[in-house]
Amino acid sequence: MTEYGRGPGSEPWHPEDPLFGDVGWEGQQAQVGQQSSYGGQPQHYPEQPQQPQQYGDWGHGQQADYGQAQQQYPGYDEQGNPHYPDQQQWADQQQYADQSHQQYAAQQQQYQQGGWDGTGEPAQVPYAADPGDPYAQQAVAYGEQQPDFYGTPDAFPPPEPPGKRRTEPEPEQTDWDPGPDQGEHAFFAGADDDDEPDDDDPGAGRGRGDRRGEGGKGKKKSRNGCACLLVVLVFGGGLGGVGYFGWHLYENRFRAAPDYAGSGNGDTTTVTIPKDAGGYDIGRLLKAAGVVESVDAFVSAQQANPDGKSIQDGVYTLQKRMSATSAVELMLSPKSHNNLVIAEGLRSSAVYELIDKRLAVPKGTTASVAEKDYKSLGLPNWALNHPNLKDPLEGFLYPSSYAVTKGQKPEAVLKGMVSLASAKYQDLGLEKQAKALGLDGPWQLLTVASLVQAEGTSHDDFRKMAEVVYNRLKPDNPQTYGRLEFDSTYNYVKNQSKIDLSITELRKYDNPYNTYFYKGLPPGPIDNPGEEALKGALNPTRDGWYYFISLDGKTSKFTKTLAEHEKLVNQFNEARTKH
Structure with missing residues (x-):
């Protein structure tokens, strides 16, 4: 069987024959399944070793007549010498070839005219089976479905004589053929994201087979540069981010926080620490006031001091540019406390005098505000509209330590005290327990x-x-x-x-x-x-x-x-x- 799977066929010509190669392959091959010019009968030429066949040209566009083709086929003996048949045998073969050619011409004419019989059905043209066709590729009537292995772009080319054979060139790398790296994604191989051709592509609108057969080359699209740039940016940004966070991790965990040295430069300042302020909150306030150099240094010093967490809210007098350790120690000392302390049982008149003194305002300023604006200072409803009161704020200036510094307004200081008193009375449950004690309400309980x-x-x-x-x-x-x-x-x-x-x-x-x-x-x-x-x-x-x-x-x-x-x-x- 030949490498084309069409049966043994005729014996190949000897390479030294002057007519070698003129085998009549001058156009498209005959339809698969048509009878050969030999009527499907095997030829009785001496057997010759088959030479490897390679792909060659497809001829010159015209198909040779079957009779002419038959006249050009000699045979060879076992030593490779050409052996021509006798005259009678040659005449019989010539007559048979002419008959086959006429039959083929008649079939072609019938097929072109429609190939229909009187019943309106396609005419059936019987063909003799080729006993030398091991793949059963017998001819069928025109009108039946039969695959064509030689009329398509993907068909094998006809054999070419050895003298005209040449090495098959390597396939050209095109934009639609990714080459040896076929496993690579199309994005990195330069392929388009879609299959739509460019307007200026000569092969636009054609399939792959069309562009290959006609040799048309469209505009080559390549995104290798963009892909490489994207990869560089992604990896470069990732490495930069890792380096940035790694440096900060080193700074935060392994490098000592910036800190001043000594107990200050002699320039004093006051810092107000609010209630429930944590270590970082205090550190930020001290840094903003120029007392410590960094928040982390203060937090570390506070944690290192056994009493560091006992720093209370209030006003502290400190020096600028202090070491964090010195700042913590001074804040734990009574010397730094600069709060306004309201003692238990102190009357409101005494509290007003203390506020005036701390705010550096004329005496009687705070008392005047309390008398005129007491309703807007945050008193609860149950503390309002009681007759014959000497001071409506009495009982609501809750004893505690307050961060009062020069520059504040009396209204703000009084609001803070009233707010603390109201919250404390609510926590203790004055409103709920007054009735149980035989009182009219929380106002009487506060009076008791x-x-x-x-x-x-x-x-x-x-x-x-x-x-x-x-x-x-x-x-x-x-x-x-x-x-x-x-x-x-x-x-x-x-x-x-x-x-x-x-x-x-x-x-x-x-x-x-x-x-x-x-x-x-x-x-x-x-x-x-x-x-x-x-x-x-x-x-x-x-x-x-x-x-x-x-x-x-x-x-x-x-x-x-x-x-x-x-x-x-x-x-x-x-x-x-x-x-």
């Missing part, structure tokens, strides 16, 4: 706490002092009959703090705050109570106390009857006489 704060001498007796208040407020109590009779209320009206008061004087002074003159509670608080006094008012004892007296000015003694109380009063007077 201010009385406990004013009369108590220590934290230990605040609960007992609260019980004295509640017992005396009962209108039918057999000891005071609803009068409190606290010296502190009289002193509040007089804006004084005396202990040697005449009973006659106390009972004659007509003022709503004078609990010797009026039953029940005063119109409002008489000071600003602290947390311990508030808790005492919320949780009084239940022991039956009605009276109290302080013999040493530090602690109080409590009694349940007036007789027991008078004995203690006599002891107190005797002690004063001796001194």
Whole structure:
């Protein structure tokens, strides 16, 4: 079988034959399945070793007649010498070739005219089977489907004589043929993203076979440069990002944070630290003020100091260009504290004077603001619209440490104090527990706490002092009959703090705050109570106390009857006489 799979066919010519190569391949091959000029009969030439066939030209565009082709085929003996058939055999072959040619011409004419018989069906043209065709490629009638292996662009070319054969050239690399690197993605191989041809491409609109057969070359599109640039940018940016973050990681973890040396340059400054500020918050404030060089240095120094986390909010007087360690140590020392401290039980009038002094404003400025603008300072609703008040802010300037510095306005300072008091009273539950204690509301409870704060001498007796208040407020109590009779209320009206008061004087002074003159509670608080006094008012004892007296000015003694109380009063007077 030949390498084309068409059966043994005729024996190849000897290369020395002068007519070698003129085999009639001058056009497209005959349709596959048509009979050969030999009628499908095998030729009886001596067998000759088959020489390898290579691809060659397709001839000159015209197909040779079958008869002419047959006349050119000699045979060869076993030694390779040409052997021509005798005259009779040659004549028979010539006659048979002529008949085959006429039959082929008739078939071609019938096919061109439509090849239809009288029934309207395609005419059937029988052909004899070729016994030498091992692939059963017999001819079929024109009208039946048969694959054409030689009429398509992908068909094998006809054999070429050895003398005219040449080495097959390497396939040209084109934009549609990626070459040996066929596994490479089309993007990097220079292929287009789509299959649409360019307008200026001579092969536009053709398939791959058309462009290959006609040799047309379109505009070669290549994106190798863009692809390489993109790869360089991506990898370059990635390496740059890794380097950037790596450097910062080294800076943050392995390199010491910038820090000043020494305890400062002598230039003082004040820094206000807000409530609940953390280490980084404090560090940023100190750096902004020029105290420390970096936030990280301060945080490290704060963590290294065992007491570093105990730095409180407030105003601190520090020096500029301090080392972080020196700044932490100074902030932990009382020497640096520059806060406005409001003590427990301090009256509002005293608080106003302290604010004026800290803000460096004329005396009475803060008191005037409190009197005119108290409704806009953040008081809760239950603290408004109470009659006969000496000071509407009394009880709401909560005792604490405040960061007050020169340049602030009195309104801002008062708002901060009122805000803290309101939050504290809400946390303690003044509104919820007032009714349970027999009071009208949180305003009265706050007033009780201010009385406990004013009369108590220590934290230990605040609960007992609260019980004295509640017992005396009962209108039918057999000891005071609803009068409190606290010296502190009289002193509040007089804006004084005396202990040697005449009973006659106390009972004659007509003022709503004078609990010797009026039953029940005063119109409002008489000071600003602290947390311990508030808790005492919320949780009084239940022991039956009605009276109290302080013999040493530090602690109080409590009694349940007036007789027991008078004995203690006599002891107190005797002690004063001796001194």
